[in-house]
Amino acid sequence: MTGFPNSADTMITNARILTMDDAFTEIPTGAVAITAGRIAALGPQAAATGVTAATVVDARGGLVMPGLINTHCHAAMTLFRGLADDRPLDGFLKTVWAAEAAHVTPETVNAGAVLGFAEMALGGITHVVDMYFHPGATIAAAAKVGIGLTTGPVFIGFDGIDGLPWPERLAFAEDFVTRHRDTQGVGLMLMPHSAYTLDAAKLREVTEMAERLAIPVHIHAAEAPSEMRLVAEQHGTTPARILNQTGILAPGTLLAHAVHLDDEEIALLAECGVAVSHNPLSNAKLASGTARIKALRAAGVTLSLGTDGASSGNDLDLWKAMRQAAFLQILATGEPDVLPARDIVAMATRGGAAAIGQGGRKGILAPGADADVIVIDLSAPHLTPCYDPYSTLVYAAGREDVRHVFAGGRRIVADRELTAPIGEETARVQAVARALNAHESHDGI
Amino acid sequence: MTGFPNSADTMITNARILTMDDAFTEIPTGAVAITAGRIAALGPQAAATGVTAATVVDARGGLVMPGLINTHCHAAMTLFRGLADDRPLDGFLKTVWAAEAAHVTPETVNAGAVLGFAEMALGGITHVVDMYFHPGATIAAAAKVGIGLTTGPVFIGFDGIDGLPWPERLAFAEDFVTRHRDTQGVGLMLMPHSAYTLDAAKLREVTEMAERLAIPVHIHAAEAPSEMRLVAEQHGTTPARILNQTGILAPGTLLAHAVHLDDEEIALLAECGVAVSHNPLSNAKLASGTARIKALRAAGVTLSLGTDGASSGNDLDLWKAMRQAAFLQILATGEPDVLPARDIVAMATRGGAAAIGQGGRKGILAPGADADVIVIDLSAPHLTPCYDPYSTLVYAAGREDVRHVFAGGRRIVADRELTAPIGEETARVQAVARALNAHESHDGI
Numbered sequence: 086m087t088g089f090p091n092s093a094d095t096m097i098t099n100a101r102i103l104t105m106d107d108a109f110t111e112i113p114t115g116a117v118a119i120t121a122g123r124i125a126a127l128g129p130q131a132a133a134t135g136v137t138a139a140t141v142v143d144a145r146g147g148l149v150m151p152g153l154i155n156t157h158c159h160a161a162m163t164l165f166r167g168l169a170d171d172r173p174l175d176g177f178l179k180t181v182w183a184a185e186a187a188h189v190t191p192e193t194v195n196a197g198a199v200l201g202f203a204e205m206a207l208g209g210i211t212h213v214v215d216m217y218f219h220p221g222a223t224i225a226a227a228a229k230v231g232i233g234l235t236t237g238p239v240f241i242g243f244d245g246i247d248g249l250p251w252p253e254r255l256a257f258a259e260d261f262v263t264r265h266r267d268t269q270g271v272g273l274m275l276m277p278h279s280a281y282t283l284d285a286a287k288l289r290e291v292t293e294m295a296e297r298l299a300i301p302v303h304i305h306a307a308e309a310p311s312e313m314r315l316v317a318e319q320h321g322t323t324p325a326r327i328l329n330q331t332g333i334l335a336p337g338t339l340l341a342h343a344v345h346l347d348d349e350e351i352a353l354l355a356e357c358g359v360a361v362s363h364n365p366l367s368n369a370k371l372a373s374g375t376a377r378i379k380a381l382r383a384a385g386v387t388l389s390l391g392t393d394g395a396s397s398g399n400d401l402d403l404w405k406a407m408r409q410a411a412f413l414q415i416l417a418t419g420e421p422d423v424l425p426a427r428d429i430v431a432m433a434t435r436g437g438a439a440a441i442g443q444g445g446r447k448g449i450l451a452p453g454a455d456a457d458v459i460v461i462d463l464s465a466p467h468l469t470p471c472y473d474p475y476s477t478l479v480y481a482a483g484r485e486d487v488r489h490v491f492a493g494g495r496r497i498v499a500d501r502e503l504t505a506p507i508g509e510e511t512a513r514v515q516a517v518a519r520a521l522n523a524h525e526s527h528d529g530i
Numbered sequence: 531m532t533g534f535p536n537s538a539d540t541m542i543t544n545a546r547i548l549t550m551d552d553a554f555t556e557i558p559t560g561a562v563a564i565t566a567g568r569i570a571a572l573g574p575q576a577a578a579t580g581v582t583a584a585t586v587v588d589a590r591g592g593l594v595m596p597g598l599i600n601t602h603c604h605a606a607m608t609l610f611r612g613l614a615d616d617r618p619l620d621g622f623l624k625t626v627w628a629a630e631a632a633h634v635t636p637e638t639v640n641a642g643a644v645l646g647f648a649e650m651a652l653g654g655i656t657h658v659v660d661m662y663f664h665p666g667a668t669i670a671a672a673a674k675v676g677i678g679l680t681t682g683p684v685f686i687g688f689d690g691i692d693g694l695p696w697p698e699r700l701a702f703a704e705d706f707v708t709r710h711r712d713t714q715g716v717g718l719m720l721m722p723h724s725a726y727t728l729d730a731a732k733l734r735e736v737t738e739m740a741e742r743l744a745i746p747v748h749i750h751a752a753e754a755p756s757e758m759r760l761v762a763e764q765h766g767t768t769p770a771r772i773l774n775q776t777g778i779l780a781p782g783t784l785l786a787h788a789v790h791l792d793d794e795e796i797a798l799l800a801e802c803g804v805a806v807s808h809n810p811l812s813n814a815k816l817a818s819g820t821a822r823i824k825a826l827r828a829a830g831v832t833l834s835l836g837t838d839g840a841s842s843g844n845d846l847d848l849w850k851a852m853r854q855a856a857f858l859q860i861l862a863t864g865e866p867d868v869l870p871a872r873d874i875v876a877m878a879t880r881g882g883a884a885a886i887g888q889g890g891r892k893g894i895l896a897p898g899a900d901a902d903v904i905v906i907d908l909s910a911p912h913l914t915p916c917y918d919p920y921s922t923l924v925y926a927a928g929r930e931d932v933r934h935v936f937a938g939g940r941r942i943v944a945d946r947e948l949t950a951p952i953g954e955e956t957a958r959v960q961a962v963a964r965a966l967n968a969h970e971s972h973d974g975i
Contacts, residue, residue: 416817
């Protein structure tokens with residue numbers, strides 16, 4: 086804590102503050118000062134008397150904490166939310182890929198991503214790692230809503246719905262990274278899709294580019310039984326092992342899912358300094374399986390949480406992901422204390438920051454950190470009483486309790502309303518849905 | 531469908547209606563007329579022109595459906611919400627029972643139940659089966675909030691926190707049933723706690739009373755591994771078998787949990803005409819296990835959904851229970867289509883009605899049925915687009931999307947606000963929480 090300045094851009098007052106720092110420091114009744122996109126100071130309310138600010142937000146005794154970080158998403162897939170329910174991963178992908186081929190353009194990606202980012206912002210997510218075609222359209226969508234974004238070029242072994250053959254894809258990727266190195270509020274990762282859609286030579290080319298450009302890698306790995314079979318056929322080994330052999334497993338790499346890992350692979354992830362995005366909602370819905378979070382924690386692997394895309398989840402709700410992370414580990418191990426609530430909140434905040442190389446700068450309330458801050462209203466009947474704030478957050482709270490959201494100091498949700506208008510993009514998504522429904526009534530997707 | 535009358539107490543207009551009848555009939559743009567607590571008519575909007583009503587609710591294109599039915603709850607335990615997290619069932623019960631012994635009175639039961647019923651009403655639940663001490667205080671709480679209630683006297687083999695020795699307990703039970711046979715909006719069941727808190731002789735006495743008074747039975751059964759061990763020690767058999775031997779398994783009986791059942795027991799439940807309240811949230815949180823819903827469905831057992839009490843769940847959210855029911859079956863079977871979304875909505879509505887002997891009268895929108903009706907706002911980003919309404923309800927919607935709630939024709943939630951004031955009861959619950967926190971800081975619970 087540092088002393089409060091005389092003035093700030095924004096003051097959040099009358100808050101029960103969860104800093105999510107190393108010691109899980111709490112301030113029972115405190116205030117947070119935000120200036121120029123960063124946290125200028127935080128401390129007891131009594132120490133903040135007389136600070137002037139252009140915007141003052143009274144938390145009314147609610148919780149103030151770092152914004153949630155969603156480390157795996159395909160925001161534009163809100164376009165296909167619930168289009169292919171009650172199917173396993175391979176059938177799900179078949180239906181969705183057909184819909185994508187017919188309807189995905191930079192314009193629809195932008196509209197779908199705006200809708201997805203709006204949903205996430207309203208649910209207290211201030212930063213998201215997003216993997217999808219036409220990432221430039223996704224960057225524009227994040228800027229519109231005001232949410233923080235980590236994204237980058239997608240690599241897939243066939244031409245893909247963006248129509249890029251491999252050499253053009255490599256050139257696009259390099260150019261994209263160059264153009265967006267300094268884009269405000271945007272972090273970059275190279276985003277090869279998976280070991281079942283890329284051969285070893287192409288995975289090595291991605292590794293080479295990542296090293297040369299000094300950009301980390303985000304990739305799906307060991308998600309589902311069907312993937313394990315495909316990778317065994319194509320590579321003669323497991324996803325984690327082929328990713329290690331091709332150099333993808335390196336410090337800074339973020340694996341999405343990581344459900345099917347043996348003990349040796351878990352040790353390998355720890356040794357390589359790889360982080361994991363745990364996606365318990367989509368893992369359950371698609372029958373992918375239960376990730377070995379207890380073993381990954383024991384091995385010291387950096388853990389974070391993701392929602393996955395809305396066409397699997399089917400929403401983009403990190404509160405439900407927190408609760409589900411607990412439930413799946415408890416059921417898999419028979420140990421109700423296997424993943425304490427406080428550690429789950431840490432996965433969704435500081436863990437997410439560490440997973441994208443922003444530890445200490447995001448996912449924490451501290452002077453100098455990015456002003457990614459959310460205010461939780463504790464007044465609903467379902468949050469009463471509150472014996473332990475972390476337990477309340479994981480097992481009783483939900484997106485409906487998020488009252489205010491600041492991302493990089495910008496107020497993106499005020500009193501449960503988005504500050505950006507999204508009517509145009511919503512209409513565009515509805516038009517895609519109407520076209521898909523009309524198509525389905527004739528001859529199926 | 532019948533023709534609309536000239537006037538009604540309430541008209542709900544511009545609705546996409548899910549009737550939840552046998553054929554899952556939908557009305558794309560319809561209206562519902564409510565008079566004297568019952569549904570007077572429903573049909574296409576065009577047929578409802580000129581109907582006059584004291585109250586007109588414009589659903590604005592949202593979904594209108596039967597209210598959700600929560601078939602297993604201990605509403606007053608909101609008093610201890612999150613007090614004993616991250617513990618197995620036996621440790622959880624030990625902590626909670628100590629808190630109960632110190633703080634449960636008719637007054638605190640009333641306050642806790644008001645809070646719980648308020649939460650449920652806001653979340654679209656119009657009827658709840660509640661098992662707790664001092665059921666008279668619970669009846670008063672339900673009347674205050676306006677929610678429908680099935681409750682009754684609790685039977686437990688030791689004196690219990692209400693201080694009743696067995697003979698007085700039997701007398702209390704009989705008197706309670708006599709007094710409340712005609713209480714408006716209240717259904718009655720006898721509520722023996724479980725086979726691990728009642729010996730065989732006492733279970734037989736409950737069966738005898740149930741037969742004599744013609745009142746069905748609600749009981750916990752086969753919830754957790756610890757229960758299976760205790761029942762094996764005390765009765766030398768399994769919960770389902772001792773309940774069958776003592777006559778508890780009979781048509782109308784409602785079993786809560788029913789997680790640990792072998793094939794023979796599942797056949798027995800079907801044969802006896804017993805219904806099950808599936809509680810997937812508490813089953814996961816307490817490491818109780820995954821109920822064999824697929825096998826129970828195949829055997830033709832009547833299935834419904836419950837939240838269990840807020841000290842296990844930790845909230846009372848049947849939307850999360852619906853989603854969790856799907857997730858647990860999918861993971862247990864590896865089959866993403868094992869429990870289609872439409873059938874889960876049926877469990878939460880018509881299934882719940884069948885489980886309490888109210889099939890055709892509740893859990894359905896039809897002329898003559900009770901006017902338990904909810905209006906879902908479909909405008910949130912997380913509900914956009916909507917390809918299939920049942921999939922949207924199970925996998926994307928939540929309590930925050932419930933806009934209006936009618937229970938027995940009474941408007942209990944209007945534009946997301948309770949119509950009953952609950953400030954006094956909330957303050958009483960907070961006072962209990964303060965007392966427990968103070969106690970804990972001195973010498974633990």
